[in-house]
Amino acid sequence: MDGQEYLAEQFEEERSHLRAVAYRMLGSATEAEDAVQEAWLRLNHSDAGAIENLGGWLTTVVARVCLDMLRSRKSRREESLDSQLTERVGESTDGTDPEQEALLADSVGVALLVVLDKLTPAERLAFVMHDMFDVSFGEIASIIGRSPAAARQLASRARRRVRGADKVQHVDLNGQRKVVDAFLTALRAGDFEGLLAALDPDVVFHTDAPGAPGAPTEIRGARNWAQGAIAFSRLARFVQPALVNGSIGLVFAPRGRLSRALSFKIVGEKIVEAEVITDPERLRRLDLSALDEAG
Numbered sequence: 001m002d003g004q005e006y007l008a009e010q011f012e013e014e015r016s017h018l019r020a021v022a023y024r025m026l027g028s029a030t031e032a033e034d035a036v037q038e039a040w041l042r043l044n045h046s047d048a049g050a051i052e053n054l055g056g057w058l059t060t061v062v063a064r065v066c067l068d069m070l071r072s073r074k075s076r077r078e079e080s081l082d083s084q085l086t087e088r089v090g091e092s093t094d095g096t097d098p099e100q101e102a103l104l105a106d107s108v109g110v111a112l113l114v115v116l117d118k119l120t121p122a123e124r125l126a127f128v129m130h131d132m133f134d135v136s137f138g139e140i141a142s143i144i145g146r147s148p149a150a151a152r153q154l155a156s157r158a159r160r161r162v163r164g165a166d167k168v169q170h171v172d173l174n175g176q177r178k179v180v181d182a183f184l185t186a187l188r189a190g191d192f193e194g195l196l197a198a199l200d201p202d203v204v205f206h207t208d209a210p211g212a213p214g215a216p217t218e219i220r221g222a223r224n225w226a227q228g229a230i231a232f233s234r235l236a237r238f239v240q241p242a243l244v245n246g247s248i249g250l251v252f253a254p255r256g257r258l259s260r261a262l263s264f265k266i267v268g269e270k271i272v273e274a275e276v277i278t279d280p281e282r283l284r285r286l287d288l289s290a291l292d293e294a295g
Contacts, residue, residue: 007048011040014055018062024128025066027113027257029104035065056139063129063143070121105253111242112162112290114251114258119158126151127158162290176248177291179266180241184250190233195226200270207276225274243289251288258283 018039022032039061051057105113116124122144129135129143130151140151179198186194199222207217219225238254244263252260261283265273277283 007043010054011043011058014058017055018058021059021128021133022062022066023104024108024116024132025063025124026069027117031069035062035069038062038065059133059135060139060143063125063135067121067125067143070124105238109290110238110240110253111251111288114242114253115162115288115290117258118284118288119161120154122146123154123158123161126154127162130155131159173243173248175269176264176266177241179269179271180248180250180264183271184236184239184241187229187233187239188236190230192226192230195229196222198271199226200267200272203271204273205276206274207278208282209278241291243287243291245287248291258288261286261288 015036018036019032022035023029026032026035039058042061043058048054116128119127125144126137126140129140130137137148137151137155140155141148144151144154146154183195183198185191186198201222202220203222203225205219205225209217219228235252235254239250239252239262241248242251242261243249244251244261247263248266249264250262251258252262259278261277263275263277264271277286
């Protein structure tokens with residue numbers, strides 16, 4: 001085995017870890033693969049023999065590449081709120097396998113990806129690298145060009161945004177979570193009766209934009225709404241509970257990019273009112289936090 005083959009073999013041993021780092025940084029399987037490939041190209045143009053810790057070196061390179069990509073994305077306000085993702089979710093327009101993308105999103109958490117997308121590039125890097133991959137603040141500081149203390153502050157600020165503030169302790173989040181989980185389970189299964197069980201018979205549904213020309217922006221009655229919701233059951237794999245403005249809601253984020261959010265009013269273990277938010281500016285203003293598995 002020559003030197004190049006040996007280097008390629010070592011790189012392949014690190015690939016899954018590098019992809020995991022890049023996906024959490026970018027929220028896109030395609031972009032994550034691009035970042036990993038860029039790390040391979042840089043490795044080939046470096047003095048590999050002088051690298052003492054190849055895994056650490058590659059992780060740092062991938063992090064820097066992802067940081068540059070995030071900064072570029074923010075500067076041009078790329079379509080992170082692209083409503084067309086809803087229509088393209090079942091397609092593969094860029095060579096990405098939608099099923100693989102869904103599995104990757106599930107492994108991280110759709111809601112977490114949505115909240116991470118609201119962080120600044122430096123906050124996202126500090127949080128992902130430290131809280132998810134246990135990289136030291138000294139190493140993070142060298143990547144972002146700041147002091148270790150500043151890197152620690154960035155991670156702390158990001159952590160508060162990801163986990164949410166304590167201001168909602170008075171709300172029965174566990175009770176809300178049970179109702180929303182039951183609704184989502186029924187939606188994913190296309191279970192009409194299950195949807196009715198989670199909805200108040202007189203539920204009122206609002207949306208800030210019609211789904212098609214002439215479509216209503218308000219629907220009244222559990223049966224009327226459930227019939228329409230069933231049509232979207234195939235997309236529900238990209239829907240996940242999240243804290244939306246202090247209450248349990250749902251976020252719809254195909255390929256990790258927020259496209260819709262659902263907020264609920266729950267009374268007596270029933271959803272009595274719901275709103276689908278699609279307007280990009282309203283989505284940007286939402287106070288979102290990820291939930292742990294227990295809610």
